Amino acid sequence: MFNRFKKAVVVLAALAILPAVANAQTSRIGGMAVPGDYVKDWSGIYTYVSEVGNVGNLVYGELGHVVSPGFTTPVDRGVGAVLGNLWDGRYGTWAIHMREVSPALGQGIRFSNFSDASSNPGQFGFDPNFNGTEAFDVQWGRKFGTTSFGVRLNKSYGQFEGDLFTLGGGATTNLEFDVDNAGDPNFFRNVFGLGAGVGFDMGPNSNLQVSGLWQSRTFEVSDSTGVTNYENDGSTTYQLAARWMWQWQPNVLVVPVIKIYNFDLSTKGALLTTETNTLSGWSAGLAGNWVLGSNDLFVLGATFASNKVEQESGIFDAGFGSGADPGTIQETIYPQVFAALETHVNNWLTLRFGANKGVFRAVEVDDSATPANYTVHNSPFSMALGAGVKVGNLQLDGVLNDNFAHNGLFFFSGVSQEAVASRITATYAF
Numbered sequence: 001m002f003n004r005f006k007k008a009v010v011v012l013a014a015l016a017i018l019p020a021v022a023n024a025q026t027s028r029i030g031g032m033a034v035p036g037d038y039v040k041d042w043s044g045i046y047t048y049v050s051e052v053g054n055v056g057n058l059v060y061g062e063l064g065h066v067v068s069p070g071f072t073t074p075v076d077r078g079v080g081a082v083l084g085n086l087w088d089g090r091y092g093t094w095a096i097h098m099r100e101v102s103p104a105l106g107q108g109i110r111f112s113n114f115s116d117a118s119s120n121p122g123q124f125g126f127d128p129n130f131n132g133t134e135a136f137d138v139q140w141g142r143k144f145g146t147t148s149f150g151v152r153l154n155k156s157y158g159q160f161e162g163d164l165f166t167l168g169g170g171a172t173t174n175l176e177f178d179v180d181n182a183g184d185p186n187f188f189r190n191v192f193g194l195g196a197g198v199g200f201d202m203g204p205n206s207n208l209q210v211s212g213l214w215q216s217r218t219f220e221v222s223d224s225t226g227v228t229n230y231e232n233d234g235s236t237t238y239q240l241a242a243r244w245m246w247q248w249q250p251n252v253l254v255v256p257v258i259k260i261y262n263f264d265l266s267t268k269g270a271l272l273t274t275e276t277n278t279l280s281g282w283s284a285g286l287a288g289n290w291v292l293g294s295n296d297l298f299v300l301g302a303t304f305a306s307n308k309v310e311q312e313s314g315i316f317d318a319g320f321g322s323g324a325d326p327g328t329i330q331e332t333i334y335p336q337v338f339a340a341l342e343t344h345v346n347n348w349l350t351l352r353f354g355a356n357k358g359v360f361r362a363v364e365v366d367d368s369a370t371p372a373n374y375t376v377h378n379s380p381f382s383m384a385l386g387a388g389v390k391v392g393n394l395q396l397d398g399v400l401n402d403n404f405a406h407n408g409l410f411f412f413s414g415v416s417q418e419a420v421a422s423r424i425t426a427t428y429a430f
Contacts, residue, residue: 053141128265
């Protein structure tokens with residue numbers, strides 16, 4: 001028993017560190033279960049593009065997300081760097097991201113401990129697209145006096161084109177989407193994205209950040225006979241975001257945030273039949289970041305949100321046994337409350353936990369196919385645990401398995417065969 005206890009201490013020591021806030025990463029946010037917009041962290045550069053010029057120099061590795069027990073290789077891995085010292089910084093800061101999966105809109109990863117990495121609250125506050133053929137994602141930023149400016153360019157593209165005569169066809173087929181994944185290509189669209197952001201230092205204790213992300217998401221299924229044709233009838237996806245970081249007191253940072261987002265999933269068939277499908281929403285909230293003691297952190301906040309599905313294809317299911325039918329789904333959260341704690345056990349060991357709770361949540365469904373109308377009220381709850389380790393200049397963060405505090409690892413508890421961490425990220429700052 002004592003040997004098992006010693007092994008448990010070793011495991012925690014090997015998995016638990018909160019690096020300095022400026023050098024944290026996506027797994028830090030995941031281990032706190034709070035929207036990343038409300039916490040000062042370098043991973044905010046994916047939404048607030050102007051911040052790329054304020055990060056410094058670092059190399060990071062997204063070591064992946066373990067989907068479930070039995071998966072031998074994690075998914076959603078990547079390596080990237082933020083380089084502010086190229087050409088001695090004369091031409092700004094450059095960021096390069098290499099991933100196996102295109103990230104969710106405004107995020108650095110595709111999956112998280114809550115299935116989808118989107119920071120938008122609610123069941124329908126997610127990014128519905130998946131593309132495993134990201135070509136590139138680059139960012140540039142620079143600070144001009146009290147103003148910071150940044151831009152982002154990314155592309156994900158998959159295509160199959162060929163003669164399917166050997167398959168009994170005879171027609172030339174053209175597929176333009178992530179062809180390595182089966183399913184409706186409407187959810188596996190190619191992506192071309194642009195982003196821009198600006199930040200203003202409004203005084204010694206205040207900074208305003210405004211950002212816009214725009215993406216063209218397209219797909220096409222066609223052949224030379226003209227019989228088969230299925231493509232997007234709408235391609236525009238966008239997100240507008242703004243946050244204000246106000247150092248109200250020496251130990252209190254206040255962060256109000258507002259975001260608007262839209263995904264167009266409309267389609268067009270062979271007979272020019274069109275079906276309009278959109279997923280849109282907004283969120284607005286306020287959070288406080290309290291420094292406790294010398295360097296611990298407590299986050300408490302609330303955000304109001306609304307997500308709306310308008311669909312003619314019946315591509316989204318509200319749950320509750322209703323099925324995916326044409327109509328509308330309106331989700332309202334008023335509000336979602338979130339809280340998290342990070343505490344430094346020593347100079348290399350930090351533990352964290354957090355949760356979010358939809359205090360009042362309503363899902364109103366107008367099913368035009370049945371027809372049926374109903375409203376469901378509930379209060380969903382999510383919680384996460386996080387830990388990490390610092391080895392020299394290399395910092396590791398992990399989102400721990402929910403059962404870790406009770407079961408630990410299989411090799412010393414004999415209980416759980418699940419991965420100790422669902423996601424791990426490494427960062428080397430220099």
